[in-house]
């Protein structure tokens with residue numbers, strides 16, 4: 001049976017996202033984001049479900065680095081989850097001195113912790129569900145978790161619906177080895193990563209290739225190249241699907257400017273927002289113009 005490796009253990013937000021994206025596949029937890037990606041690269045899983053960004057803390061660095069390094073993986077679909085947290089303790093909990101969770105979760109409940117558990121020390125764990133396991137084992141006093149975690153770990157619910165930002169959301173990707181791309185839907189996201197040259201205007205040059213084709217930018221993140229201090233790779237998401245003439249033309253231009261561009265996927269956006277198209281930059285405009293140039297070359301038109 002096909003499998004999806006998700007960033008676990010059981011009871012993470014990512015498991016919830018994987019359930020919403022699964023089409024009958026078997027879900028298998030992986031302890032870390034790199035481990036979920038490794039499972040796909042090694043052929044032990046058919047797909048990996050991982051978080052990519054959230055509306056409060058921004059990008060998930062482990063996912064970005066994992067997409068740029070090692071064998072290529074492409075996103076084939078995405079899920080957007082509203083994120084609010086539960087705070088769990090042991091039944092016999094006394095004073096709460098430590099509160100454990102994934103760093104992105106701690107960052108999203110900072111004000112709540114200051115107001116409700118002042119003096120409790122925040123401790124980072126690999127995931128929200130790993131924090132629940134650690135509380136169960138007596139390592140920490142409280143865990144900030146996904147609401148479903150209490151169904152997996154026998155802990156007491158101290159609070160639910162905890163969130164400093166009411167409408168916080170996290171976006172998750174389903175990654176596969178390169179293969180057949182999803183069909184264009186009219187509301188797609190295309191993602192690439194490129195290490196722009198360390199020279200004046202090189203990033204502006206990449207972005208200009210999108211701008212002159214009327215392609216709307218959705219996200220721009222930088223991550224350090226690690227082995228080269230002061231050098232970065234840029235993750236660029238924009239509207240549209242690589243199968244569209246306007247987007248294919250833009251991706252080819254990025255490749256011309258930067259031969260280390262890696263394609264990270266074209267897939268429907270979870271929010272369903274249609275691509276904006278400026279006058280003169282529609283797919284018909286691109287194909288009509290290319291047809292006209294062909295006819296001119298054949299000497300049939302001028």
Ligand SMILES: O=C(O)C(=O)Cc1ccccc1
Pocket residue numbers: 007011012013014015051054083102104105126127128129146170
């Ligand atoms: O640790 C989890 O449950 C995850 O899936 C990562 C995460 C952490 C905080 C908010 C959303 C996702």
